[in-house]
Amino acid sequence: xxxxxxxxxxxxxxxxxxxxxxxxxxxxxxxxxxxxxxxxxxxxxxxxxxxxxxxxxxxxxxxxxxxxxxx
Numbered sequence: 001x002x003x004x005x006x007x008x009x010x011x012x013x014x015x016x017x018x019x020x021x022x023x024x025x026x027x028x029x030x031x032x033x034x035x036x037x038x039x040x041x042x043x044x045x046x047x048x049x050x051x052x053x054x055x056x057x058x059x060x061x062x063x064x065x066x067x068x069x070x071x
């Protein structure tokens with residue numbers, strides 16, 4: 001004869017963290033910097049990528065800071 005196996009309920013609180021999304025300016029930083037180095041004005045970059053001027057400036061500054069930190 002085999003012993004009886006029973007299941008029981010255990011109360012558990014599980015916290016599911018939301019996915020961390022990379023901000024748009026960080027995703028586009030390298031491309032925007034390349035376009036700026038090719039001489040493309042911010043206004044043209046905003047039109048071609050359909051983003052705001054603030055995003056272009058923030059991405060350019062971000063890329064410069066991460067490049068400066070790696071040297």
